[in-house]
Amino acid sequence: MATITRENIALLTDKLTVTLAKDDYFPAFEQSLKKYAKTVNIPGFRKGMVPSGVVKKMYGQSIFTEEVLRSVEKELNSYMSKEQLDIFAQPLPLDSDARALDMNNLNDYVFAFEIGLKPDFNVNVNDIKVTRYKINVTDEMINEEVNRLQIRNGKMTDPETVTSEDHVVNVDFKEVDATGAVVEGGVTKSNSLLVKYFTEPVRAELQGKKKDDVITIQLSKAFETKEREWVLSDLGLSKDNAADADKYFQLTITKVGLIEKAELNEEFFNTVYPGRDIKTEADFRAAVKAEIENYYGQQSSNQVHDQIYHHLVDHTNMEFPAEFLKRWLQTGGEQPKTAEEAEAEYPNFTNQLKWTLVTNKLINENKISVDPSEIKEFAKEQIKGYMGGQDFGDAPWMDEYTNRMLKDQKFVENTYFQLQTTKLFRLLETQVSAKEEAISAEAFAEKLHHHHH
Template identity: 50%
Template sequence: MATVTRENIGLLNDKITVKVSQEDYLPNFDKAVKQLSKTANIPGFRKGMVPAGMVKKMHGQAIFADEILKTVEKELMGYIQNEKLEIFAQPLSLDKEAKNFDHNSPAEYDFAFEVGLKPNFSVTPLEDGKTSLVRYRIKATPEMVNEEVERLQLRGGKSNEVEAVTEDDNVLYLTAEEADAQGNVIEGGHTKETSFLFKNFTAAAQAQLKGKKKDDSIVIKAADAVDADKLNWFLHDVLGLHGDSAEKYFKLTITKIELIEKRELNEEFFKEVFPAETIATEEAFRDKLRSEIEKSWDAESRNHLHNELFEVLVHETPIELPKDFLKRWLQTGGEKPKTAEEADKEYPGFDHQLRWTLISDKLIRENKLDVSFEEVKESAKQKVMGYFGGAAATDGADWLDSYLERLLQDEKFVDQTYREMVTQKLFDWAENKVNVKEEEITAEEFAKLPNKHHHHEH
């Protein structure tokens, strides 16, 4: 009869030994041989009439080894389940050499595995108000409102193609290619077709671009292209970049230059910008824009607060991990084997994400922070309405329900939306467990705040 024993070999690191004898695997071996004899196609024998002895002679060794390993796996996983062991990943084999299986001489076999055990821990930063964070408030200045009014006037204005960059209101259509400081395009680097208003570049960048024509190019560092308060927007929305990319260089090649006639500030224009509102005056239009700008900054501030909270939880929650086991697992657990040096290099980022996974799983499970399918559906609906703007503003739009139905059949979309929502629900919950004080600062000051990390989805 099979036996399973366990011993500790390190911090949260145990050795499990599975011992199997003939009586554990031979019945299944004989059964597998008989089954194959009924289905095998072997020249000289009718299908279903192949002697078991012939099957053993031709395939016995492979079947024998397979049945032993199946028995061992069943015993190992059964033990882990019965003992309620919370383990990382999969058990790793400690057997350095392959076993010598011989179906003609059945024997007793030992198999040794090591497992990494998940730790017990408390999320101490959320206990008794130990953590204090700041929520920043950014007020929309008249300059911000003026810029947004002008941007919208240009967005909705009539465009005319021109030969050279000469006016502040020129829109430059660009191919942005990641390059080195000398302008040599990096093979496999980031590339984006984009457009940008000339006057939103820095004075230094404008000096390089002034007078340029179609197919001309400049080389510039992303951080030098725009002022600090526009940098995040420029990186994410214009260049399509994520993370810390401000120090990257780009070759910007002009593909087209336009001059746009600005829209008049009238009720028709106000209705196009805010189709669900009734706005009659420029003053009311500016007030609405001011409110929307501040909402946008509130969202940025909330993300900043949650990123700070993420870092506090990951770095200040005391969690012991079986580091050596996890490094060994990194070497063998992925699609491609890694060297010990590669695992060492990869481990810090892996450790960071693993801690977050442990913390978020614990908080979501213990506090029942779940998301229903109806909530996912409503979120999907809001996304669709965001994509299509005024066209989807009316709930009764004929196409909306059918479009949503197709979208919700996409498992990848549903899973992504669920993860985003449950992570957001987790941060909203955790935010109420820390001391949050408010502080009013300018957009320029906010842009200079250290952005430690973009928190991960669950």
């Protein structure tokens, strides 16, 4: 009869010792030998007629080892399930004092395992205090968005020469040195830029230029910080490298364009907001304002979720079986790790572990589940996203696409987890105490920049 003893060897770490007697593994071993003899192919013997002695001699030891280990695993799993042990990962084998398994020496065998137990902890959501930011939507923000929409829905014309800051120039960038000589193997790239993206002196230089004209610029002097970062990234250079910003480029104009902004009339209002029957500029601006407020409302909500996340991770006290987890980090992944690598990964790993335990506890306490129909709806929304947000109603191919996505086990699991977490955050948002604070869009952007998990 197999026996299992359990002793505590460190914080939240227990040692389970499994002792197998001959009766626990020998009948299964004999059974397997017989089964094997029926199916094995050995030259000189008819299939199913191989004497068990021959099978035992040739394959016995590996079958024996397999059966002993299978018996150990079965005993271990049944013990853990009966005792309802809530453990991390899998039990890790310790150096066993079991003699090398030998089918000719039927002994009691002893195997030892180490298990890491999950901690007990409390989560008090009512203690969480957050700030809900209400972003002031200014006239200037509405004007900017209206202007952007007019440009986006405008008509492109092809003037001969650059005469205004609103002109667009299509240019070929070619890297040169300070003397204007082309750099061998240097960066080359085509791009399209508004004249107003350049600094004042370059804008002045571009006036009157036409197709095939050439100017030479130095990136650090031709663009202000924001535009320069965008151009550097487009050229495959680093925005954090001063040497990259100091590079020179020859710009050849390949085309001059001008977008004539769409007029503020009913046709334009209907293009931007189809089916809303907007007649006046005032109503159009009100719709734009509502859209900006909606966008910032969502951002503000996400930021509250971020505050909740940080509070839960930083203020939930939890102990971990550290040595067990470090050992598991070394051996549990696809690639074995060194003790140093496991040590370095450990803080980040326990933060993620903590978050998983906290969310699991809250999801269970609040009985948050996700319906298959919600996963299907999410898949549909994703497909619409790929198609540029168009609504295809109940197009038959839409269902076919969706069902294909739902056959992907990984997609379903990830979506389930994502929707469950979103529901949890929405619920927590109603349970924490929030004070509202008015804030400008710039100050809010700063907060997002500094505080993101």
